[in-house]
Amino acid sequence: MSDRQSKRKQYREAKEESRQVLKHARFEESQEVSLPKKRFYRQRAHSNPFSDHKLEYPRNPDAMDWGRYYPGYVDPETGKLDRRVEIADIGCGFGGLLVDLAPQFPEQLILGMEIRVQVTKYVEDRILALRQQHKDTNAYQNISVIRGNAMKFLPNFFHKAQLSKMFFCFPDPHFKQRKHKARIVTATLLSEYAYVLREGGVVYTITDVEDLHQWMVSHLDEHPLFERLSKEWEDQDVCVATMRESTEEGKKVARNNGDKFVACYRRIAV
Numbered sequence: 001m002s003d004r005q006s007k008r009k010q011y012r013e014a015k016e017e018s019r020q021v022l023k024h025a026r027f028e029e030s031q032e033v034s035l036p037k038k039r040f041y042r043q044r045a046h047s048n049p050f051s052d053h054k055l056e057y058p059r060n061p062d063a064m065d066w067g068r069y070y071p072g073y074v075d076p077e078t079g080k081l082d083r084r085v086e087i088a089d090i091g092c093g094f095g096g097l098l099v100d101l102a103p104q105f106p107e108q109l110i111l112g113m114e115i116r117v118q119v120t121k122y123v124e125d126r127i128l129a130l131r132q133q134h135k136d137t138n139a140y141q142n143i144s145v146i147r148g149n150a151m152k153f154l155p156n157f158f159h160k161a162q163l164s165k166m167f168f169c170f171p172d173p174h175f176k177q178r179k180h181k182a183r184i185v186t187a188t189l190l191s192e193y194a195y196v197l198r199e200g201g202v203v204y205t206i207t208d209v210e211d212l213h214q215w216m217v218s219h220l221d222e223h224p225l226f227e228r229l230s231k232e233w234e235d236q237d238v239c240v241a242t243m244r245e246s247t248e249e250g251k252k253v254a255r256n257n258g259d260k261f262v263a264c265y266r267r268i269a270v
């Protein structure tokens with residue numbers, strides 16, 4: 001094992017240990033925790049959404065122990081969460097959007113779902129460190145992350161009509177035609193997204209790949225349960241502004257002066 005690999009191994013093991021302690025802490029009294037360093041959590045850029053990742057998922061949303069993810073919202077009498085997740089960031093990557101949405105929606109629980117293991121661990125450590133650093137105000141208790149494949153088990157995590165917003169920020173483009181079926185927006189998947197979204201809920205999409213943008217727009221346009229929101233609506237919506245600026249991919253695109261294509265859709269009644 002090279003020096004670099006053993007350093008990364010040591011770092012990951014130490015973080016794993018502190019993660020196990022902090023994860024269950026409601027309002028932790030102990031020491032300050034520093035923000036995790038991204039370079040220790042690198043892994044392959046892509047994860048095949050069709051492989052069997054031995055993912056853990058609940059039988060149904062009520063079988064989830066949500067208290068583990070949002071300990072600050074556990075009702076001490078019932079031991080259960082006093083509210084449900086309402087906002088989901090699908091393929092949240094390194095968690096920039098979650099972190100920026102947290103103070104904007106302090107009363108709502110926001111969940112990132114991410115398929116890559118190390119990336120999920122980075123986001124978990126980032127959130128635990130932020131909670132520690134802001135323990136006086138209880139900030140960042142309302143965001144959490146879960147490792148999961150959004151293309152497979154969404155209705156196992158969320159009840160019908162539970163969500164008010166779903167974000168798809170810079171999803172993997174899967175350029176080749178034979179890989180298009182791996183895209184996170186397809187007709188079948190949109191029906192699942194419509195199931196977990198409430199009427200009036202919004203699907204947010206943003207990408208720097210025009211072909212993928214057209215793909216998402218055409219699938220959403222064709223779906224009977226979604227209606228596109230206007231440019232004026234986008235311009236006044238705080239989340240559109242946030243998703244343009246907050247995510248790690250969005251920042252990379254901005255540094256390279258790339259375009260960002262946005263499309264937002266409202267979940268309409270049947």
Ligand SMILES: C[S@@+](CC[C@H](N)C(=O)[O-])C[C@H]1O[C@@H](n2cnc3c(N)ncnc32)[C@H](O)[C@@H]1O
Binds near residue numbers: 152
């Ligand atoms: C290009 S990155 C964008 C990350 C983030 N949204 C951003 O804008 O910085 C796409 C992310 O989606 C994740 N992903 C891809 N397919 C997924 C799936 N089926 N379920 C959950 N996450 C997925 C990838 O692991 C990757 O982190």
